[in-house]
Amino acid sequence: MAETVQFDLVSPERLLASVAAREVQIPGAEGDMTALPDHAPLITTLRPGIIRVSAADGDKEYVVTGGFAEINGESISVLAERALPREDMTQEVFKAMVDEATDRLANAQEAYVNEPGPVDEATKLLADMVAVGGHIGLSAN
Known part of the structure; x- marks a missing residue:
């Protein structure tokens, strides 16, 4: 099993994150989920919430207003309607x-x-x- 998964977070304005993540917590429309390396393939819509990314350089949070997440085991891609780093x-x-x-x-x-x-x-x-x-x-x- 891989130890990390490629995580990319994109909003209409910019690429907010592109990191090797240990886990990503996602506010799915049907409920919160945690995606790990080798996660089963999945596409879900997002509800407004917080995406939490755990990577080698620490944890980071992003506020999203909606969008889509695609998980395929090797990568996690989030296309957000609107997204900001939590500190912003x-x-x-x-x-x-x-x-x-x-x-x-x-x-x-x-x-x-x-x-x-x-x-x-x-x-x-x-x-x-x-x-x-x-x-x-x-x-x-």
Whole structure:
């Protein structure tokens, strides 16, 4: 069994990480998961949350708002809608992200009056964003 797996985290703006990781914790849409070297192949969507990467040079955390993860045993690739290193997540940045999720919910409620699916999705996105803030010590207010 290999001791590390190649981990790459990409957002629309840039490549945030490319390291040999011992393990990667991923906020999957169906639940959190930990990917190790030689993990079974898997593709999953992400929910807002924290990606934790354990590598030889230490642990690193990234805040993501959603996206996809592909695990194939030899590599883990995350294509994030939006991602920031945890240390770059300030109260102002977090507030802007929550405001964006709040706007999405308001737009969904207006556009889909009698269609719960899109409204439920927007509500879950907002709740997940607020939960991320609580986890890292930031307030949505």
